[in-house]
Structure formats: C-alpha cells, structure tokens
Amino acid sequence: MASWACPRPLTASVTRGAFQCAGLPLPPSFRVSWSSGRRLRRGGRSRRRDREHRRACARMAADGVPEPLLVRAARGEPVERPPCWMMRQAGRYQKAFRDLAKQYPSFRQRSETTDLIVEITLQPFEAYKPDGVILFSDILTPLPAMGIPFEIDDKKGPIISDPITSKDQLSKMYPLRLDELQFVGDSLRQLRQRVGDQAAILGFVGSPWTLSTYVVEGGTSAVYSVIKSMMHNAPDVLEALLSFLTDQIAEYIVYQIENGAHVVQIFDSWGGQLTPKDWDRWSRPYIERMIEVAKSRHPTVPLALYANGSGGLLERMKSTGADVIGLDWTVDMADARQRLGPDVPVQGNVDPALLFAGEEAIEEGVRDCVAKAGPTVCYCQEPILLGALLRACVS
Ligand SMILES: Cc1c2[nH]c(c1CCC(=O)O)Cc1[nH]c(c(CCC(=O)O)c1C)Cc1[nH]c(c(CCC(=O)O)c1C)Cc1[nH]c(c(C)c1CCC(=O)O)C2
Numbered sequence: 450m451a452s453w454a455c456p457r458p459l460t461a462s463v464t465r466g467a468f469q470c471a472g473l474p475l476p477p478s479f480r481v482s483w484s485s486g487r488r489l490r491r492g493g494r495s496r497r498r499d500r501e502h503r504r505a506c507a508r509m510a511a512d513g514v515p516e517p518l519l520v521r522a523a524r525g526e527p528v529e530r531p532p533c534w535m536m537r538q539a540g541r542y543q544k545a546f547r548d549l550a551k552q553y554p555s556f557r558q559r560s561e562t563t564d565l566i567v568e569i570t571l572q573p574f575e576a577y578k579p580d581g582v583i584l585f586s587d588i589l590t591p592l593p594a595m596g597i598p599f600e601i602d603d604k605k606g607p608i609i610s611d612p613i614t615s616k617d618q619l620s621k622m623y624p625l626r627l628d629e630l631q632f633v634g635d636s637l638r639q640l641r642q643r644v645g646d647q648a649a650i651l652g653f654v655g656s657p658w659t660l661s662t663y664v665v666e667g668g669t670s671a672v673y674s675v676i677k678s679m680m681h682n683a684p685d686v687l688e689a690l691l692s693f694l695t696d697q698i699a700e701y702i703v704y705q706i707e708n709g710a711h712v713v714q715i716f717d718s719w720g721g722q723l724t725p726k727d728w729d730r731w732s733r734p735y736i737e738r739m740i741e742v743a744k745s746r747h748p749t750v751p752l753a754l755y756a757n758g759s760g761g762l763l764e765r766m767k768s769t770g771a772d773v774i775g776l777d778w779t780v781d782m783a784d785a786r787q788r789l790g791p792d793v794p795v796q797g798n799v800d801p802a803l804l805f806a807g808e809e810a811i812e813e814g815v816r817d818c819v820a821k822a823g824p825t826v827c828y829c830q831e832p833i834l835l836g837a838l839l840r841a842c843v844s
Pocket residue numbers: 450451452535536537538539540541556583584585586587588589601606607653668669670716718757
C-alpha cells in the first residue's frame with residue numbers, strides 16, 4: 450500500500466510538537482500559481498479562477514482566516530510553501546497507535562468506530578502538525594454498506610469471501626446505505642472541529658476499477674487474472690459492476706465533502722496494472738463520471754487522483770478533470786512536470802524508502818522533487834522519519 454504523502458505545495462509552520470519548522474520566508478520558487486490544465490484548455494481559466502478566488506475571499510472575509518494551505522495549493526492558488534502530509538501517517542510507528550491497536554485488534558473496529566477513528570487520525574497531527582489530516586479509514590470501508598462484506602487479515606490484507614464474478618451475484622449489491630456509514634460523517638465533522646483551519650481534512654475513496662479488483666478477485670491480487678479475463682469474457686458484468694460502484698462512490702464523495710472533507714483523494718491504486726488502452730476503457734470513464742457528479746454538487750472542492758505505477762497514464766489522468774495529480778516515485782518529477790504542463794498541482798513522488806535512509810537522504814529527495822515540481826508533495830511509507838521529512842519540506 451502506498452504510504453504517507455506530504456502532498457504538493459507544502460506549507461505551514463509546524464510550530465508545535467516534536468519539530469519546530471516555523472519562520473520560513475519562502476523561496477520565490479514556491480510562489481507559483483497552481484492552476485489546472487483542464488481549466489486552461491477550456492479557456493475559462495481566468496473567469497473560473499476569478500470566481501473561485503472571489504469565493505475564497507468571501508470565505509476568508511466571513512471567517513477571518515485563510516483556508517488551509519493544502520486546500521489553496523490544491524486549487525492552484527499561489528502558496529507560501531508546499532504543504533506536507535503523509536499517506537498512512539497514522540500507524541504502528543507511533544506508540545500511541547500500537548497501544549490502541551492492542552486494545553482494539555480488529556482493523557474494522559478501529560476504522561468503523563467514531564471515537565477511535567478521530568483519535569487515530571489525530572495522533573500524527575498532534576505529534577507533527579502535517580498540513581493534511583487523512584481520515585483513518587480504508588477504500589473498502591463503504592463496501593459492506595452496499596452488500597459486500599469484507600475482513601482484513603493481518604497477513605493477506607483485505608478478504609472478500611463472496612467475490613462477484615457473475616450477473617446473478619450483482620444482485621447481492623444494493624445502493625449505498627449512508628446511514629450505515631455514519632461513523633465516517635461523524636468523524637469528519639469532529640475532525641473539522643478539532644483541527645479548525647490549521648490543516649486540511651482529507652477524505653478518500655477507491656476508484657471503481659480499483660475497488661472492483663477486490664470485489665472480483667476476492668482480495669489482493671498479483672496478476673488480476675480473474676478481473677482481466679472478465680474484461681474479455683464477461684464485459685457486460687464488469688461494466689455493470691463498475692457503473693454501479695461509480696454511482697455509489699460518487700455519492701460517498703459528496704457525503705464526505707458535506708461532512709467536512711476539504712479535499713477528496715481518489716485512489717486508482719491499481720490503475721497502473723492496466724494497459725493505457727484498457728485504462729481508457731475500464732477506469733478512466735468511471736473516474737470521470739464520479740468527478741463530474743462531485744463537481745456538479747461541490748465545484749470548488751479539490752479532487753486529487755492517484756495511481757500506483759502511473760508513468761504510462763499521466764496525461765490521461767490529467768484529462769479526467771482531477772484538480773491534483775498524485776505521482777509515485779517511478780517517474781522523474783521533471784518529466785512529469787513537462788508532461789503535465791506547468792499549472793497542474795502535483796503531489797507525491799518522493800521514494801518512501803528514503804524514510805529508512807536517514808535525514809540527509811530525505812532532505813536530498815525532497816529538495817530534488819520540489820525543485821523539479823515547484824510546490825509539491827511527498828509520499829513515504831512507515832513514517833518513522835516524518836519529522837525529518839516535514840523539516841525538509843518547509844526549509
Ligand atoms: C492492507 C490493506 C488494507 N486495505 C487495502 C490494503 C492493501 C492491500 C493490497 O495491497 O492489495 C486496500 C487499500 N486501502 C487504501 C488503498 C489506497 C492507497 C494505496 O494505494 O495504498 C488501498 C489500495 C487506503 C488506505 N487504507 C488505510 C489508509 C490510512 C489512512 C492514514 O494515512 O492514516 C489509507 C489511505 C489504512 C489501512 N487499511 C488497511 C490497513 C491494515 C491499514 C492500516 C491501518 C493499520 O495499520 O491498522 C487494510
């Protein structure tokens with residue numbers, strides 16, 4: 450699974466907690482405008498950005514405080530420095546998490562109980578003050594609320610014991626029961642209250658393709674043989690599954706936004722397992738539809754799109770309408786920047802393994818990434834050296 454990310458433009462002063470990162474006059478290179486290519490292409494850039502800017506100013510005037518750095522960066526607004534957060538920033542590297550996990554050994558319990566979700570989500574925030582606070586949850590969390598139960602095995606990861614591979618089995622699913630996901634809405638609202646405007650609250654969902662890999666394969670897969678056979682032998686079943694998930698997950702994005710998520714990440718984690726041609730058929734249209742639905746209801750809330758191994762997909766990802774493109778470390782950021790154009794907000798790209806290599810290596814990796822991207826984000830796993838990464842991002 451991917452790791453912790455300190456997304457794109459990073460900012461902020463980490464003024465409390467283990468690390469003092471305040472007081473940075475930001476290098477001029479960070480004063481970059483971050484607008485999306487999509488907006489530019491449609492020729493509505495200045496009108497739309499002006500409108501968004503006016504809305505942001507109105508919000509500021511109303512609240513007297515600017516929106517969190519990460520939100521402004523994700524919208525393509527000029528920022529004082531790149532924001533920083535990590536995927537998987539909550540977890541076993543923290544003693545507080547290990548203690549809680551001893552008491553509540555089931556991942557589903559930890560991630561489906563409001564008090565635990567809020568407490569775990571806030572553990573890294575309280576320790577390091579990252580610019581993004583990602584909900585402690587999983588892309589599979591909404592599945593039981595549409596008739597697809599799952600378990601998490603400590604060694605094997607997610608297990609769906611009754612996978613869906615035929616038309617008949619599709620009828621087991623029902624439209625998303627948001628009342629069964631109240632712990633998500635409750636947690637997001639509490640997090641907004643607890644974090645205030647100090648950081649962005651990040652919601653997330655799986656893309657229809659990526660969720661389908663679990664629903665069809667019954668769990669993690671190495672070669673995706675069942676779902677890839679289905680693409681050829683039962684395309685109507687796969688299309689029906691993807692369409693169904695698209696409608697439900699689009700509602701789930703809207704639900705997260707309406708309960709307080711500042712930004713929503715779409716994880717097409719296994720999109721890179723498809724040929725680009727197959728991605729155009731089996732992933733892209735469904736992502737686009739979800740984005741359209743979310744944007745029609747909440748046009749100013751930024752949506753970020755990430756796929757593992759997305760080197761073959763970057764231009765395609767940009768064309769989905771996502772506001773921010775998340776990159777893994779297998780693409781050089783200079784190449785990515787050239788391919789995506791100067792205006793698309795980006796995040797990720799720093800090799801998570803650097804977290805095992807010490808502070809100097811982290812600093813070098815972050816600097817290389819940020820220099821090539823302009824304001825950017827960094828992804829890392831096992832955030833043992835999160836503090837070092839945060840320091841590198843803000844200095
Ligand atoms: C192991 C696993 C799970 N769920 C999943 C896996 C990966 C299995 C595979 O490789 O196929 C599926 C999953 N879950 C998530 C993604 C998307 C991100 C990615 O590409 O890694 C994917 C692909 C989001 C998530 N899933 C999780 C987060 C963490 C949120 C945070 O940063 O705090 C995210 C963004 C949390 C999660 N989710 C799970 C665990 C064990 C944990 C860690 C919590 C713990 O240590 O007990 C179960």
